Amino acid sequence: MIRFGVVGTNWITERFIAAGRQHEDFKVTAVYSRSDEKGQAFTKKHQLQLFFTDINEMANHDEIDAVYIASPNALHAEQALSFMENGKHVLCEKPFASTSMEVSKMIEKAETKGVVLMEAMKSTFMPNFLTVKENLHKIGPVRSYFSSSCRYSPFYDDLKNGSLPNLFNPALSGGALMDLGVYTIAPLVALFGRPASIQTTGTILESDVDGQGHMLLDYEEVKASVMFSCITNSYLPTEIIGEKGTIVIHHISSPKKAEIHYPDGTSEDISRQQEYDPMYYEIAEFIQLIQTNKQQSSINTWENSIITMDILDQARRQMGVDIN
Template structure:
């Protein structure tokens, strides 16, 4: 049994707890919130025995084995390092940190302390993305990759009214690329590794973060194109296009199904059964790492997290967005 603490009380933390409780070795015992009122309400709602407003106190607590960090992006590295210094395993929400320098610092600390560190990129752990990896060879040499992650955020209306939601706050490393675009980049890196070049253009909002953008990424044989937005909607699937066929992935941030389209017009459904909540699979991977004394995932590897963040860094620089 792994005793988890959660850092943050937003909707994604609630989903994490619900998904984790589907796993027999998951036990959530504690929550951290800056607000005592919110922390107490959250712990009561989810029946947690411990609630903290002092993150250093939580980090030192002996009844916590691991933490899930779901705070604003700019806080990820500092909080992850604090917990690792206290020998806690860390599962940290995507994007892993504000920039690649922070990611490198996190990994260095994990190596020093001998703890597990993993980016909570749920999509690459899910059954239907694993199906893509398993069947990729069938479509022959891959020539193109296209992916879109665009969803109009209700917070955009707040921004236009004069407030500054976390999603659009440059001080918190917000923006469309960090929030949704990363879902198009992480699978690309997991499949093909580091690109040889990238070009990015985007719409920079008055707050100073990107609201919408496009990116072209080149590999030796593969040409990739991705689109991301928090101010528009798109309903396109992801396509991985090979000389012998095309793999179509529905809803890349949480793959719901995938099939191969063959040149003769037929389709082959290669979807894997998904028995559990989408977040269950990253949790299961993380717990297995702890139980088998492995520091990093073979799926969400440290190298993949660094490459992904370096791509986000370069793209934001090209769009004239501050990378902190």
């Protein structure tokens, strides 16, 4: 049984606990919150043993084996380093950190302390992404990749009304690319690795973060194009286009269906049944790594996390976002 602590009391932490409880070796014992009131309510709701308002006290506690970090982006690295320094395994939400330099420090700490460190990019573990990887050969030489992750955020209305939500706060490493665009980049990196070059344009909001953008990534043989936005909606699927066919992935952030369309007009449904909550699969991988004494995933590798963060760094600089 792996005893988890969770950092944060937001909706994603709620989903994490619900998904984790589908796994026989998962147990959540503790929560950290900056708010005593929210933390007490969360503890009671989920029947937890421990509640902390001091992150360092939590990191030192013996009743915690691992931690799930779902705090604002800018806090990921600092909190992960604290937990790993105290021998705790870390599953950290996407994006892994604020910059690739922070990611490198996290990996170095994991290596030094001998703990598991993994980015919680759920989509790359899900059955309908794994089936894409296994069937990629059927479409021949891949020539193009297109993906879109655009969803109008209600927090944009708050921004326009004068407040500064976390999503659009530069001090917290906010912005559309970090929130939604990463969902288009991580699968691309998982399939094709590091691009030779990228070109990015975007719309910078009054809070000095990106509200939306477009990116071109050159893999020499493969040309990739992605769109991301928190201020508009898009309903387009992801396409991987090869000379012998096209794979269509529905909902790239949480793949629900995948199919191949062939030049002769026929199609093949390569979808797999999803038995568990979308977040279950990353949790199962993380628990298995702990139980088998492996420090990093063979799917969400440290290298893939570094490449993804490098792309996010470069893209934000090209859009004019200050990441320092």
